[in-house]
Amino acid sequence: xxxxxxxxxxxxxxxxxxxxxxxxxxxxxxxxxxxxxxxxxxxxxxxxxxxxxxxxxxxxxxxxxxxxxxxxxxxxxxxxxxxxxxxxxxxxxxxxxxxxxxxxxxxxxxxxx
Numbered sequence: 509x510x511x512x513x514x515x516x517x518x519x520x521x522x523x524x525x526x527x528x529x530x531x532x533x534x535x536x537x538x539x540x541x542x543x544x545x546x547x548x549x550x551x552x553x554x555x556x557x558x559x560x561x562x563x564x565x566x567x568x569x570x571x572x573x574x575x576x577x578x579x580x581x582x583x584x585x586x587x588x589x590x591x592x593x594x595x596x597x598x599x600x601x602x603x604x605x606x607x608x609x610x611x612x613x614x615x616x617x618x619x620x621x
């Protein structure tokens with residue numbers, strides 16, 4: 509479990525890249541909810557945190573070729589990417605954004621505590 513920042517440090521509707529134990533992770537804020545997924549696009553070696561957040565669709569678009577990845581599952585919804593990216597559990601605890609590695613049986617995260 510890693511506290512990466514304060515919720516107030518993240519702009520609503522945006523993604524921010526963090527290094528968590530040597531892993532690049534994009535943390536996305538939509539309202540009071542936070543999401544975390546691997547920062548590197550599965551199609552090209554590009555930082556997803558530089559892409560556009562699609563708040564209504566709960567997706568993050570790769571800035572290079574436009575593939576959009578689900579914030580809940582990591583699955584791409586648009587080509588050219590066909591391989592999902594890893595998703596991490598993200599929550600807000602006492603105003604701190606906390607990111608943890610997802611366990612196999614865990615339900616998708618994304619809600620504030």
